[in-house]
Amino acid sequence: MRFDDELGHRSSRRLKRTFLVDASLPPRQHFGYSRIGIKDMAKATYQDLNLRDLRMLQALLQRRSITCAAQAMETTQPQVSKVLARLRTKFSDPLFVRQGQAMHPTPKALGIADRLHHLLAAADGLRAEEAEFDPAHSDRQFSLLLTDVAWCTSCRL
DSSP: OOHHHHTTOOOSSOOOOOEEOOTTSOTTOSTTHHHHOEEOGGGOOSTTOOHHHHHHHHHHHHHOOHHHHHHHTTSOHHHHHHHHHHHHHHHTSOOEEEETTEEEEOHHHHHHHHHHHHHHHHHHHHHHTSOOOOGGGOOOOOOOOOOHHHHHHHHOO
């Protein structure tokens, strides 16, 4: 018996949950996701999406294995599973369903794969456009704050 039951704190009303089922899957082929439920897309926010999660999604799309994606991302399999659960909530879709030893992407996951590739390529391009610093061709002025000992050892006057 739970402690709440002993004190008479039993709640008479239950919380209602709204769930969506992936209509693209054949009947009774939801692989347990219809029982677990996928939250309504209107309630999900995209503000928590980050590049690392999206990179894991791309690794899963390429490798179709949580273990292989974890090795490619240099992380653990449970961490990839947590990220996949978070992405499933954000996209209101299972994204991948297990069939045998492989994870097969849902139509929604396949639909976002191309846009995901372009998004991550653009993010990588932001870093690549940064030019390396070349001190021989730089016209910047630098100020150095040195102690007497550093001045004597570096300048050797």
